[in-house]
Amino acid sequence: MKFNIALLAGDGIGPEVTEQAVKALDAIADVYDHTFKFTKALVGACAIDATGNPLPDDTIALCKESDAVLFGAIGHPKYDNDPSAKVRPEQGLLKLRKSLGLFCNIRPVKAYERLIENSPLKKEIISGTDISIYRELTGGIYFGDKHLSDDGQVASDGCSYSVEEITRIAHLAFKEAQNRRKKLTLVDKANVLETSRLWRKTVTEIAKEYDDVELDFLFVDNAAMQMILNPSQFDVILTENLFGDIISDEASVIGGSIGLLASASVGSTVGMFEPIHGSFPQATGKNIANPLASILSAAMMLRHLDLHEEANAIENAVEKSLELGITTGDINPKKAFTTTKVGDFIADYITHPDDTN
């Protein structure tokens, strides 16, 4: 089969890591007789530098006519500490999510047994953790009205949610729970926020259609504690945009393997697949960044395109690289392979799974 993939490498280590994902996909194409046509486009700081716009219209158009979007990372420190900058890389990402209708961000967080020693948590606490976080991605305070008074004295951000916005992602989360351990935790702040109360009410209503799934609720402050005290209690977590940003990043480090965490953003049509880690400016161009999260994003993409055997092939190759210790310095500083070397290993293993031992 033939697939058109929009390749949005972005900033920092984005280009280096997506290059390895492309290698893995090329190997898959060879072995399984598919064609992946990659078309590059700009997003983020590099797009601002080249065009003045963090998300050029060409990029949106390309994504819309593609079968999937493979995304690297965006962000550059030169924009972070300038509160008055009018144009910022993040605007590109937010607009892309909105333009493509990517209302559901899925972040699996798994404690890899092989990497458990890297966890900042004690082994007995992190062991067995396997969470799937469903974060609403195109609503809430991220997309509310922003305002700064003329005299610069008062700033405001609006947060709103509709039953419809909550409903569409809730169904996806309940279905995920049905395919997993049948538990769904809604994270909100219903003791304070009106929007959270609408989430709680709507999700409670929808739960009636999924009576095999056990639903519970956690205030976001408590969730931030439970994620550290007892992360293996969670199965599927459902939450709004801002809470999802915080809780999923918190969750991403507890396993000690953030360099392996991939994510999918889905919604109306085309899906977007990206590593959880950011643009990691300090590592840019040094050939030291861990490409596994980007490579696993490619696997999530394949699964989304219904190519399950192909996705497994990538995941097996990653498993093998961990087993053999062919990994970057973040995983084992004492024996660090380069980004490209890890990428080569994965591609080779996909092509010749038997003689790479």
Place this chain on the structure above:
Amino acid sequence: MKFNIALLAGDGIGPEVTEQAVKALDAIADVYDHTFKFTKALVGACAIDATGNPLPDDTIALCKESDAVLFGAIGHPKYDNDPSAKVRPEQGLLKLRKSLGLFCNIRPVKAYERLIENSPLKKEIISGTDISIYRELTGGIYFGDKHLSDDGQVASDGCSYSVEEITRIAHLAFKEAQNRRKKLTLVDKANVLETSRLWRKTVTEIAKEYDDVELDFLFVDNAAMQMILNPSQFDVILTENLFGDIISDEASVIGGSIGLLASASVGSTVGMFEPIHGSFPQATGKNIANPLASILSAAMMLRHLDLHEEANAIENAVEKSLELGITTGDINPKKAFTTTKVGDFIADYITHPDDTN
């Protein structure tokens, strides 16, 4: 000296733990020849049950004419899962903060070396952690306009901050940093929120008056990660209301000693002192709740009233109880003393520091 203390025990374990704090303060009064006059008032679920109002006017009036407020905890599960409940215990707490002008919530988070084995984090990561979190407490989305459309389809919460609101707490936080390790970290989401950009701009401006303090910035999602990866990097953290709620609760569990964490809320006039832990309904009435956080809140209160020697006396007694293992089951399940027994020990030790070994 004579002090009038408003005693707002609240719900759940609130009454049991504040009772031990009162014992400690009575012992202090004896030894140092002070008078503490405690007057009880209702707040939270118990106030709703008794009066229909989570914060009766009497309670506000009492607090306003007191020298300090000693607070227990509020909240009851019967209100949590009912999104349509019109009256909730939390409203009492929020209104109290607002009425008393308590715009600054201070939460010290310290990893007690003696309790470090209780931490969910590895010892080498948590060791040496000593953070002072300054959370804005009377602004932001907690107090913004809340709205639910007539058809119940759309809910909204407004978030706003003024330069004035940011300025007054920022000065307190910078002064705290000057008295500590001279580092201040502003936690915000300036890459997305207008209010966060106003925080960043205002705090950057104020920093010029404190050139001995090093200022840095962290996005809240990154802060949630850093709190686990490397908590000892933080000295003073300054942040807005909602982020402070999440990050300070996250921080509270990393030391393994949430049962020892106290907090102060200060602002215009009278200060309020309370344990960080909540009402812990499951433990209510069982005489098993850890009273040390409430007792240490009393010490924070004394310090705020400029009674430093007296505050030290309480803190030394707590240190002794840890040393001798006279603690509740959350600290050592194998050798659990009751709430009242721990309270008695503290009071005795304050009175006779020499013969309690």
